[in-house]
Amino acid sequence: MPGIVHVVDDDASYLSAIQQVLEASGYRVATYASAQQLLEQRPDESKGCILLDVRMPGMSGLELQSRLTERGSTLPIIFLSAYPDVSITVKAIKAGADDFLIKPVGPDDLLKAIARAIARHRNARELDGELEALRARLSTLTPRQRQVFEIIVQGKTSKHAARELGSTERTIKAHRSAIMDKLQVQSVVELVRIAERLGVLGEKDEPGTAV
Template identity: 70%
Template structure:
């Protein structure tokens, strides 16, 4: 399935029409007559999808719902679809993270293209988060001493320098480096440095200087 589109609009005829269009295109559709109802039901963040959101709604407005979802840590992309063109609202919504802001009546092609792009971006973000979580899990398997060696190595320190800082032999440092590479599932030092940068890991700046 291409994904689930959560349609929030107080116009029942619009919800029916948009649901028919999206289902023909292969999407799953869940509709909500108000922003509060979506908040109460909270869409599954792990499912592929996006939110198609009207601006003017009874109770919570579309932008207010966007703000609430952001506070709750939602990552689902939001596409605003409204019959009232308001440059100020549009700019604020986009700055707040909305994927797109379409004016009714948007063409089927324009709408489907916006949804496809929003879901693709969401997929990419979720994949990146998954990769980072996997890297953090690997990092957590390092012993405290291996973590110290890791931090020195990714700062470009030699085995000799690391041995002086940690009060051990070059041979011991070499053994730790091999274990670190194995646990972090990398073959080269540049790969290890890249992981450190992605995880924002940096070692202490103090200690003896390299010879």
Template identity: 90%
Template sequence: MPGIVHVVDDDASYLSAIQQLLEASGYRVATYASAQQLLDRQPDDSKGCILLDVRMPGISGLELQSRLTERGSKLPIIFLTAYPDVSITVKAIKAGADDFLIKPVGSEDLLSAISRAITRHRNVRALDGELEALRSRLSTLTSRQRQVFEIIVQGKTNKLAARELGSTERTVKAHRSAIMDKLQVQSVVDLVRIAERLGVLGDKDEPNAIG
């Protein structure tokens, strides 16, 4: 399934029309007559997106966006409004909105915006999952292995690493082998890439061949 589209709008006829369009296009749809309804139901943010009206009684679209952010929701938000306002558009985009569409919006434009938002969300979640897996593997290193890891990703030789740690080259090589096994990589280059992705790569010294 392409994902769940959560539609928040106080106009019942508009909700019905949007639901018919999206379901005909293969989406599952959840509709809410107010922002509070969506907050009360706490939708799963693992997939899909939110179509959100800007002006509604009670909690406005921008206020809902802020509350969802506070709750840690990562569902992409596409704003819909019949009253374009540059300042509101800027606020919404700065706060992380995926798109801002003006009613009436054409079916193709709406479906394209939804597809882009869901695809981006899926890609971000995939990257987050990869990073979490890398962090999990990194956490399995012993304190000494972590020290060796942080030294060798700076391009230092085994000899320099051993000297810095007050150890021997043979011991450093053994640690490096164990580190590669735990992190499931085949080369120091792969270790450096992991360090860069996780933000644990310090300032590099002049590059040296790792022996």
């Protein structure tokens, strides 16, 4: 299934029409007559997106967006509005909205916007998962291995690392081999890429003297 689309709108007829279009395209749909309803339901964060009307009685779409952000929600939000308003559009996008569509929006445009939002969300979650795995591997390095790692990814040789750490080149090479095993890589180039992705480059600790 492509994902779950959470539609929040106080217009019952519009909710019904949107639901028919989305279900015909293979989406699962959850509808909410108010922003508060969605907050209470706590939708699954793993997939899907939110179609959110801007102007609703009680809590507005922008207020709901703010509340979801406070909760740490990462579900992409596509705003829908019958009233073009540049200031509201800018505010919504700056606050992290994925898109802002003006009613009436054609089925093709709506489906394209939903597909883009869900794809971006999925890619972001996959990237977060990859970074988490890399951080976990990096955390398995001993303090000395971490020092060697940070020197190597700066492009320095084992001989340089040995001098800097007051060790032998043979010992440094042994550390480098262990580092590569723990980080599951085959080359220094891959070590550098990991350091770049994790923001480690330039974060070298002061070297100690123990091996």
